Amino acid sequence: xxxxxxxxxxxxxxxxxxxxxxxxxxxxxxxxxxxxxxxxxxxxxxxxxxxxxxxxxxxxxxxxxxxxxxxxxxxxxxxxxxxxxxxxxxxxxxxxxxxxxxxxxxxxxxxxxxxxxxxxxxxxxxxxxxxxxxxxxxxxxxxxxxxxxxxxxxxxxxxx
Ligand SMILES: Cc1cc2nc3c(=O)[nH]c(=O)nc-3n(C[C@H](O)[C@H](O)[C@H](O)COP(=O)(O)O)c2cc1C
Numbered sequence: 001x002x003x004x005x006x007x008x009x010x011x012x013x014x015x016x017x018x019x020x021x022x023x024x025x026x027x028x029x030x031x032x033x034x035x036x037x038x039x040x041x042x043x044x045x046x047x048x049x050x051x052x053x054x055x056x057x058x059x060x061x062x063x064x065x066x067x068x069x070x071x072x073x074x075x076x077x078x079x080x081x082x083x084x085x086x087x088x089x090x091x092x093x094x095x096x097x098x099x100x101x102x103x104x105x106x107x108x109x110x111x112x113x114x115x116x117x118x119x120x121x122x123x124x125x126x127x128x129x130x131x132x133x134x135x136x137x138x139x140x141x142x143x144x145x146x147x148x149x150x151x152x153x154x155x156x157x158x159x160x
Pocket of ligand 1: 018031032034035036037050051052055057080081083086150
């Protein structure tokens with residue numbers, strides 16, 4: 001029998017950045033905090049993230065066929081917590097931060113240190129999550145910013 005608490009602890013040993021994954025086409029809008037983002041391929045340029053299969057976001061990503069990855073900076077803990085808060089509606093989450101629309105319509109959050117605007121390439125249900133793979137069609141970054149780090153279940157700052 002798998003010890004879920006121990007599994008979470010071991011998984012938490014892997015330090016990651018923090019992203020907010022966004023999508024919007026017309027009124028179909030969603031956004032959530034994710035550290036499951038990773039790069040997959042350079043040619044073609046593919047990236048992925050995983051979302052719990054019971055999230056109301058899964059059908060929105062599938063319907064919109066597009067999303068953006070926003071890489072959070074170290075002064076965006078409030079944004080990270082807001083987009084991870086199950087009690088907040090999508091509109092309440094987006095009231096926490098100003099944003100612009102990317103080419104696909106997906107929100108690009110002000111203050112993020114980088115973004116990747118993607119068209120959904122494929123999705124795969126795996127265990128209790130859905131893996132979404134996107135092809136990058138546009139991007140931008142601000143190298144002078146510092147990243148928000150997530151490690152052992154808490155936020156950290158990158159030392160110089
Ligand atoms: C730092 C951090 C990283 C997270 N990464 C993920 C993730 O990769 N996938 C996921 O499904 N949930 C992740 N979560 C939890 C979701 O952000 C949270 O469950 C959110 O409420 C999901 O939106 P929903 O409740 O509208 O489905 C993360 C939370 C935090 C604080």
